[in-house]
Amino acid sequence: MLISLPFFKPTPHSLVKRLHDLPPAPKILQSLQRLVADPNTSLEKIASVIKLEPGLSARVVRMANSTQFGGRTQVESIMEAIQRVGLNGVQELVTFAVASQLIGRPLESYQLSAQNLWSRAVACALAASALAEKSDVDRGEAYTAGLMHGIGLLAIDRHVAQSKSKRTFASGGYPLDYAPAEREWLGFSHAEAGAALLEMWGFSEGVCTAVQYQLEPESAPAHRQLAMMLATARWARSLFCVSDEVLPELPSPLWLQEAGVELPDFGDWLKTLRIRYTLACEELRLG
Structure with a gap:
């Protein structure tokens, strides 16, 4: 007699450790x-x-x-x-x-092409590093956190493929993105999975923490300003890259304040960022 076992919900760390086909x-x-x-x-x-x-x-x-x-x-x-x-x-x-x-292949579970995933990473990296330029936060850390902010999507997509389950995650839009659907199935989101993967790969504590708390930066136990910058940078990413979403609402005033964004300068920052992003997308396509 076969016994039907309930779905085993992994932790972020156990999920990434069990994946067989991650990039080196x-x-x-x-x-x-x-x-x-x-x-x-x-x-x-x-x-x-x-x-x-x-x-x-x-x-x-x-x-x-x-x-x-x-x-x-x-x-x-x-x-x-x-x-x-x-x-x-x-x-x-x-x-x-x-x-x-x-970020070299499409994510079927998220219906994201490799190029779209890369564009999101570039936009977030440029936005985060631009915020860090006006603060004491290390620009390289902000840049890396921005580039890697969505790496947990890759980990969860590989987990879906490895478990041979047909599953598609829909985005609820900024600020939580795919997290509600992910948490309903796994009990955690791509933010936690991404942080676990980056930690396993040896990335810095600051980058790992910012990625882990990118959805709720006010909960970050350390590197809080970097987490706030990443959360704010994701707004610009959604504005530039997610054409099928409604215009994302501005990040919370607390996020903007702790990320170092002055509202009178917000328009100029966004204009400069859009120019940088447009140039980067034209010149730095995957391939």
């Missing part, structure tokens, strides 16, 4: 973090680390030629690309290239 951990980012933090690191050493991954090297060169990274004349080598952005910009450049590798 981006270990190069951990190596770069150590190198950039070392005042004795040379550009040649950084170039040698990036060259260890040929597929990534080609993406780094291509992205260094974009307006986003100051491309006015063509560069053709890793060394030229690093010289263009400098020691402070190399981690941002490589994180961008790594993210484009991680």
Whole structure:
């Protein structure tokens, strides 16, 4: 006699640990973090680390030629690309290239194409880093959190495929996005799943915390301002990238205040951000 067992609800950490077909951990980012933090690191050493991954090297060169990274004349080598952005910009450049590798195929459970997923990541990264520029929050941390804010969607989509269940998650719109549908099935959302995956991959505590609390940043136990910035940046992402949603309401006044957004400057910030995003989308398409 067969006994029908109830659906086993995993935790965010157990879910990501059981996935078989996730992209490989981006270990190069951990190596770069150590190198950039070392005042004795040379550009040649950084170039040698990036060259260890040929597929990534080609993406780094291509992205260094974009307006986003100051491309006015063509560069053709890793060394030229690093010289263009400098020691402070190399981690941002490589994180961008790594993210484009991680977000490389459509998510059937969310009905998102790879290009749409990438556009959302780019918009959120640009918005978060723009907010960080006017604060004490590390711009690179904000940029990385923005790029990786939706990585939990990938984890849950893989879990759905692996469990051989047919399931589609509908977005309820900003600010909770897909979380209500995810929580109904799993008991947690892509935010928690994404944080667990980034933690497993060795991303910084600040990035992991901001991603985990991006939906309810006021609950963040640490790195609260970064979480507020990510939550606010997601609003710009929805405005630019989610055409089938109604115009998202502004983030809560608390989020805006703690993210450092002054309402009189909001229009100018949004205008500048839209220009950056449009350029990035034209030049940094997947492929």
